Amino acid sequence: MTIQTPNGFTLDNSGKRVVVDPVTRIEGHLRVEVNLDGDNVIRNAVSTGTMWRGIEVILKGRDPRDAWAFTERICGVCTGTHALTSVRAVEDALAIKIPENANSIRNLMQLTLQAHDHLVHFYHLHALDWVDVVSALKADPKATSALAQSISPWPLSSPGYFKDIQGRLTRFVESGQLGPFKNGYWGNPAYKLPPEANLMAVAHYLEALDFQKEIVKIHTIYGGKNPHPNWLVGGVPCAINVDGVGAVGAVNMERLNYVSSIIDQTNDFINQVYIPDLMAIASFYKDWLYGGGLSSKCVMSYGDIPEHANDYSEKSLKLPRGAIINGNLSEVLPIDLRNPDEIQEFVVHSWYKYPDETKGLHPWDGVTEPNFVLGPNTKGTRTNIEQLDEAAKYSFIKAPRWKGNAMEVGPLARWVIGYAQGKPEFKEPVQKVLTDLGLPVTALFSTLGRTAARGLEAQWAGAQMRYFQDKLMANIKAGDSSTANVDKWRPETWPRETKGVGFTEAPRGALGHWIRIKDGKIDNYQAVVPTTWNGSPRDPKGNIGAFEASLMNTPMAVPDQPLEIIRTLHSFDPCLACSTHVMSPDGQEMAKVEVR
């Protein structure tokens, strides 16, 4: 059957069905089903999160000042960004103003997360979709050295270095213990890099794994510990005492200088390793411009990284804020997270129950009542679904929409919006990448574009870390060491009933928490996470979400090796632990692929 979606896709589910379950190397559990035509091109895509969650179930009746700690536990990757979003929601509800230093430190925490998450995503979650590890065994170390030295001044680039890495890798592979490289489709014709580029990338995979630990030390210094750094409603739980020597708890000048040196190292690694690798890899995939998703049609960003404390207006936010719909890049529309008619979640294709499922609910009025029912065309049983019926309910992810539109969120959305706004700090790097690769601006709307935007954003985040660290140090030197405002700490000072919204740009996209507080306790709490936007099922009008859109019309080289599907889905950095929860009853690690 052929269906035309309102958002411009032609779905045809008549061809053979390929089921990938789970999509590996992501946080959480994602299953996709696609229909292929006679030429193995994807003509219908169905993405589903298979376990439910509702943070309000856990938070109702709890102390709003503790909410951040609970939201930090939803997921192992997005911890800090949930915590920041949560404290902002509570501060919004209670009209709490935070000091400038707290704003700078929070920005540093969030930018550190961006830089760290993007780097780890590129090397440890996504690179292996482009890099054939086994091919690296065939590389000539001398030629690899020449390649590395031609693209970067990074010092670890001698023939001997690459020979050592190759030796380690050979021993690893020969022992039959591929370890982190086990879920690959090595040798698939969709891999395009020469052996030398593969070896260089594997070497940097290892270097990045070793280096990333330095970046998170910033979380330990400003957040008190890592994992699970501390946050505070009203500011940051981090005392500053510049004259302190070795004082426990307080951040002194030695600690501030240490953060500065980590920022410099981070920028060096991003600029001399990550970006050159990204460009080198991209140059071999210039004709693989699939996976655009909704990026050329509808994108949204809430914005983040306020220049000024307590000013969350578009003007103050350094990451862009706004929405583009129908591909009209000449107009970036304002968004309002409080307006009940803008952001709404629908459940007509989700395993939840609403009184009237033709209507969406704004998160302040959101409900999460599970309703696991399968459509008449489902194949298999309730506990062992062989094929989903996407005409009915088919996912535990809700379908959020902005003014009725399915939106893509994430680094590419942010950079498309920044580009459309003509902001030079976004437009110029994008143009440089396109010029260097010899690609038109339309190439941006692709899997490759999404991956490139993440790299540019890591670079941007590194530069902003330097900016806010300098700003913080200047403010401290000027005599301001205030980091928290506790005027409204006690619940007696709060209104009997109030509500608020907090937002951030998580590495993977727009994140919002909506809270209602009654008699000092949480009355309702809804989190709409980036993967809920991108991984959403269809809505009552039939619009498909970004994951499904991104798989459309992609040709597969080998249908039972879903490399192209995984490559595109990974480019979103999906986090299903947030949007749903994973249960893998059989603990199966390798993705199960079934062609029907």
Next chain:
Amino acid sequence: MTIREADRPPAPSGSAARTLVLGIGNILWADEGFGVRAVEAFDRRFAAPVGVTVLDGGTQGLYLVQHVTETDALLVFDAIDYGLEPGTLKLIEGDEVPKFTGAKKMSLHQTGFQEVLSAADLLGKYPARIALIGCQPLDLENWGGPLTDPVRAQIEPSLALAREVLRNWGVELVERAAGEVRPGLLGDGLDIQGYERVAPDSAAGKGGT
């Protein structure tokens, strides 16, 4: 449960040996929180001697790699699925702790933590000694729910087992003084008493499947 002397790798040299006691799991999913609750109880009971770090790893996955590469001896608490009776405690040591695919499933966060171990190995910084104290869960689907009784009952035995393992590694634990006032490993309402105080009833937290 005993520790087989023959299987043990040589002791890390001298007093410089670093030991990490790590609990992993998601406290929001009932018995999946076993590892974190066990390490929380460990911290409440014992004062860590010099060189011993006690860490709540949550569900950090690959981000735990630096903690694993920067220790000589690693003791992990986690929920495991070995097809045992719910509430069964199992000690797994040395090479029996699987770091690679194809082995018996070690942990419910297998993909995550196995990847951490193999990444540490790839970096050439695998701990010289490793042991896992695992507990077979009863209920993993009660969102927001507490530990079940059979699993809760294993927290105390798991501490005794941890003490034995560490003693065999040359680490003597000292119990904290009764009534010692100090912040716990988890705070802000996430400590076991705070968390379970208002845990929703299991019917409200059950998934649809």
